[in-house]
Amino acid sequence: MSGIVSRFLSFDKLIATGLIKVLYWIGLVGIALFTLIAIFGAFAAFGQGFLQGVGMLIMAPIVGLLSLVFWRFMCEVYLVVFGMYDRLGKIQEAVGGGTPKDINTAAD
Structure with a gap:
């Protein structure tokens, strides 16, 4: 248990990578619930007009699918950003293990 606390x-x-995976699954459940609610709402829209009900019945799964693709893309972007940070740390260790302040810049 102390290992978890010390790493934290x-x-x-x-x-962040583990947290993003958890948030991804929470987002999937939320998108699925939203899509189901929209589909059931489409049946209620048939009372206002047939074309409005059909339109909502067609659009709900399309919007749900597009939301899934966008959510997956955004989670992957965050994973890539944090993955770059991890890889840069490994490169820094492989090159010499110096801290960023030890690296000479053109301003020096």
């Missing part, structure tokens, strides 16, 4: 407090390993 040390910032040596980012927890």
Whole structure:
């Protein structure tokens, strides 16, 4: 248990990748619920007009599918960004393990 606490407090390993995966599944459930509610709402819209009900019945799954694709894309973008951070740390260790302040820049 102390290993988990020390990793949480040390910032040596980012927890964002695991957190993004959890948020991805929560988002999938939310999108699925929204799509189901919209489909059932389409049946209620038939009372206002046949074409409006059919339109909502067709659009609800399309919007749900597009939302799934967009949500997956956004989660992958965040995973790529945090993955780049991890890989840059590994490159820094492989090159010499210096801290960023040790690296000479053109301004020096």
